[in-house]
Amino acid sequence: MNYSKDPNSRYKGGWLQQKYSFYSQALSCLTFKQFYKDVELYTDANGKELLVDKLKIPYTKVNLTLDKINSYNPKLWALGKVVTYAEQNEPFLHADSDVFIWQKFPNKLVSAPLFAQNIEQNFPAYQEALNDILINFDWIPTELINSLYKNQSIHAFNAGIIGGQNHEFFKILKNKTLSFISKNEHLFDKIDVGIFNTIFEQQLGYAIAEKHKIPIEYLFKEVDSDFSNIINFHTVPFESKYVHCIGYAKKSIFACEQLEARLSYHFPSFYNELIKNLRVTFPEDNFDCDFPEKRMNTLFKIYDWLETTSINEVFETQFCISDKVEILNEDDKYFISYSLPQDQTVQKEEIKDWLAILLYFENPTTIKELYEELCQDKDFLKNTNKVELKSKLISFVMDKFMLLEILDKV
Amino acid sequence: MKESILKQIKATVLNRKESKTIIGGYDGSFTGNCSFIICGGFQNTAGLAYKPGCSTTSSGRRLYVYKPNPSLYCWQ
Numbered sequence: 001m002n003y004s005k006d007p008n009s010r011y012k013g014g015w016l017q018q019k020y021s022f023y024s025q026a027l028s029c030l031t032f033k034q035f036y037k038d039v040e041l042y043t044d045a046n047g048k049e050l051l052v053d054k055l056k057i058p059y060t061k062v063n064l065t066l067d068k069i070n071s072y073n074p075k076l077w078a079l080g081k082v083v084t085y086a087e088q089n090e091p092f093l094h095a096d097s098d099v100f101i102w103q104k105f106p107n108k109l110v111s112a113p114l115f116a117q118n119i120e121q122n123f124p125a126y127q128e129a130l131n132d133i134l135i136n137f138d139w140i141p142t143e144l145i146n147s148l149y150k151n152q153s154i155h156a157f158n159a160g161i162i163g164g165q166n167h168e169f170f171k172i173l174k175n176k177t178l179s180f181i182s183k184n185e186h187l188f189d190k191i192d193v194g195i196f197n198t199i200f201e202q203q204l205g206y207a208i209a210e211k212h213k214i215p216i217e218y219l220f221k222e223v224d225s226d227f228s229n230i231i232n233f234h235t236v237p238f239e240s241k242y243v244h245c246i247g248y249a250k251k252s253i254f255a256c257e258q259l260e261a262r263l264s265y266h267f268p269s270f271y272n273e274l275i276k277n278l279r280v281t282f283p284e285d286n287f288d289c290d291f292p293e294k295r296m297n298t299l300f301k302i303y304d305w306l307e308t309t310s311i312n313e314v315f316e317t318q319f320c321i322s323d324k325v326e327i328l329n330e331d332d333k334y335f336i337s338y339s340l341p342q343d344q345t346v347q348k349e350e351i352k353d354w355l356a357i358l359l360y361f362e363n364p365t366t367i368k369e370l371y372e373e374l375c376q377d378k379d380f381l382k383n384t385n386k387v388e389l390k391s392k393l394i395s396f397v398m399d400k401f402m403l404l405e406i407l408d409k410v
Numbered sequence: 411m412k413e414s415i416l417k418q419i420k421a422t423v424l425n426r427k428e429s430k431t432i433i434g435g436y437d438g439s440f441t442g443n444c445s446f447i448i449c450g451g452f453q454n455t456a457g458l459a460y461k462p463g464c465s466t467t468s469s470g471r472r473l474y475v476y477k478p479n480p481s482l483y484c485w486q
């Protein structure tokens with residue numbers, strides 16, 4: 001993987017800018033260390049030099065096991081993960097460096113023979129790549145074909161976190177993956193190698209577990225293909241205790257902002273040291289914060305409030321549409337106009353669908369008041385799960401309050 | 411006015427997915443429900459097949475075909 005220029009490789013990890021990849025690595029390590037004594041890094045010599053020796057990310061131990069895969073195609077970013085799983089001979093939990101936690105995982109999960117973040121059934125990205133693989137590859141693991149045939153749809157697990165006690169499973173996955181790669185490497189120019197990673201790690205992993213009848217325990221029961229319910233920075237920590245900035249969430253300016261703000265809020269001295277170390281390591285790059293100081297201060301005040309606030313207290317807090325927001329009436333349609341707090345660009349959106357909820361907050365109102373008013377309608381309630389409704393309303397309001405500053409806390 | 415907003419909110423909450431500022435996912439495109447894998451039995455010869463609910467004549471219908479592989483077998 002040495003010196004790869006691939007946007008998903010060592011130096012960028014799929015993030016909007018390289019610096020966010022390092023902030024993510026650091027926030028992941030530091031939040032896990034809040035709850036776990038041993039947080040080890042599996043990398044190669046270059047990874048150690050950069051992340052540990054230069055950037056001083058405080059892992060408890062560094063393993064250089066990935067030196068042995070440096071000759072593989074650098075786009076195979078999940079290969080290092082699969083090799084790392086197979087190295088384990090004790091119960092373990094592996095987390096991606098874009099996963100952050102605010103709570104320990106349940107014992108029931110981590111004591112399972114095999115656990116993962118969530119199941120993925122017929123998620124969009126697999127199909128195109130799988131089609132190309134089925135057409136072009138010389139060899140496909142039997143388990144993959146059998147699972148497809150049995151389920152008549154694509155089943156995989158998401159390995160944002162993965163682990164367990166069945167070490168044999170991970171060794172089989174590694175061996176099958178290495179065969180899958182070596183027998184088809186000469187055909188990589190005919191497929192999307194990026195998505196192939198999810199196929200050999202997550203789809204093949206699921207298929208092997210299925211073949212060997214290994215039950216899989218999941219952290220989340222239901223996750224949509226946009227993963228929106230596991231990227232809830234705006235409900236941390238009163239509801240969301242786990243954030244995985246998966247795939248193109250890393251390209252979101254809002255996710256990058258939350259990442260940097262959370263790192264500097266929870267770990268201010270480490271953040272300042274990291275910026276200094278980054279400036280020394282990459283003297284030509286800019287590590288000034290991309291977001292206005294005023295915005296960061298606003299976020300820190302919100303974080304302060306949430307540190308000591310329960311979900312019921314959020315539920316009973318009054319919010320109203322911000323003075324900075326304009327509501328426009330044009331051609332019998334209503335629009336909302338506001339400046340993004342991240343970069344001051346002006347946004348204009350029609351008030352319809354979920355945004356209609358904003359109109360309820362023209363005067364100071366609690367989410368609870370809205371919830372109770374909705375629940376007075378018995379016909380509406382027949383089709384509604386009350387717990388889910390409460391959670392969705394809180395999420396909507398907090399999203400517009402914290403990420404967009406469209407709503408203010410009264 | 412308030413009644414009309416509430417009516418709109420009820421319809422939205424029931425029928426529309428919550429709009430969130432941050433979403434993620436893998437890069438890729440969805441190709442519909444009419445994709446499926448075909449096993450040719452022990453010979454593993456790939457071929458065309460019919461899937462209930464999917465058109466057999468539409469040009470948009472997608473079929474997966476894999477190269478014959480003697481080591482493969484299929485659950486029947």
